[in-house]
Amino acid sequence: xxxxxxxxxxxxxxxxxxxxxxxxxxxxxxxxxxxxxxxxxxxxxxxxxxxxxxxxxxxxxxxxxxxxxxxxxxxxxxxxxxxxxxxxxxxxxxxxxxxxxxxxxxxxxxxxxxxxxxxxxxxxxxxxxxxxxxxxxxxxxxxxxxxx
Amino acid sequence: xxxxxxxxxxxxxxxxxxxxxxxxxxxxxxxxxxxxxxxxxxxxxxxxxxxxxxxxxxxxxxxxxxxxxxxxxxxxxxxxxxxxxxxxxxxxxxxxxxxxxxxxxxxxxxxxxxxxxxxxxxxxxxxxxxxxxxxxxxxxxxxxxxxxxxxxxxxxxxx
Numbered sequence: 001x002x003x004x005x006x007x008x009x010x011x012x013x014x015x016x017x018x019x020x021x022x023x024x025x026x027x028x029x030x031x032x033x034x035x036x037x038x039x040x041x042x043x044x045x046x047x048x049x050x051x052x053x054x055x056x057x058x059x060x061x062x063x064x065x066x067x068x069x070x071x072x073x074x075x076x077x078x079x080x081x082x083x084x085x086x087x088x089x090x091x092x093x094x095x096x097x098x099x100x101x102x103x104x105x106x107x108x109x110x111x112x113x114x115x116x117x118x119x120x121x122x123x124x125x126x127x128x129x130x131x132x133x134x135x136x137x138x139x140x141x142x143x144x145x146x147x148x
Numbered sequence: 149x150x151x152x153x154x155x156x157x158x159x160x161x162x163x164x165x166x167x168x169x170x171x172x173x174x175x176x177x178x179x180x181x182x183x184x185x186x187x188x189x190x191x192x193x194x195x196x197x198x199x200x201x202x203x204x205x206x207x208x209x210x211x212x213x214x215x216x217x218x219x220x221x222x223x224x225x226x227x228x229x230x231x232x233x234x235x236x237x238x239x240x241x242x243x244x245x246x247x248x249x250x251x252x253x254x255x256x257x258x259x260x261x262x263x264x265x266x267x268x269x270x271x272x273x274x275x276x277x278x279x280x281x282x283x284x285x286x287x288x289x290x291x292x293x294x295x296x297x298x299x300x301x302x303x304x305x306x307x
Contacts, residue, residue, distance in 0.1 A: 002291075003287075003290055003291035003294050003295075004287060004291065007272070007290075009272065009287065031298075034298050034302070035294055035298060038294060038297055038298055038301065039266070041243045041246055041247060041301070042243075042247060042266035042267065043266075044240050044243040045240065045243040045244045045246075045247045045267070046240050046241070046243075046244040047154070047158050047267070048154075048157055048158045048161040048162075048170075049154045049157065049158070050153040050154050050156075050157035050171075050174060051157075051167075051171060054153055054157070054171070054174070054175075055150055055153060057175065058175050058178045058179065061175060061179060062179060062182055
């Protein structure tokens, strides 16, 4: 009742009755004074503010959690699990390097063979006569269309 | 977020009694609020919604810390100091200290209602919405909470 009285939560009639009662009852009067003192303590107690940089930290955490789902894979895990992850990564890299080298070697062989072929069959045999050379002018003149 | 951060932090600070836990909990509150934005119904006020998340988060923290280890905290390190204080600050410091000591022994449900009422200035109706309970329960919790605090403070003064 006292609590509701100090918060003004009583109906007008209840409030009137309480005001009358408090005049007579020393115990309730004491309780009322103590409750009012308690409320004064609350009123004067400090209101804490969020620490400096709070918003930035929250936004940073949000960013980390939302943007990189792979982060979970790298989160703190038992030592053996992390070691297994590292070993697997190393195996993948090694296989990549070896297969890359093999492919490169194969390709180098093909390029080498092509160069040899190019060297053996002289360009003169396969390449058309350049049009601005004498041979080119001659072959142009000798085409059937020109004959007609 | 800046509009709510101080009130949420203050609430967590008085609920958890510890600056580090309060900071972590307040951060969690905003993370949960961000993720739950899609569930937010515009018919309830943003303050009510945020405080509701704050209450749940702080109660979870209390439960978790009780499970991990029972610790009876001394007063947070940002409160007691031997340096001379101007009168008004001294009064505020003493009040803050008294409130925190008394809150240590107040059951969580009563504490949540009291912090929302006394430290955050919410009405009975708003508290009922935050705590998902009836006005009658809120009135009863605040009344019981104040009574217990009154006795606790009397005990502290007598010691």
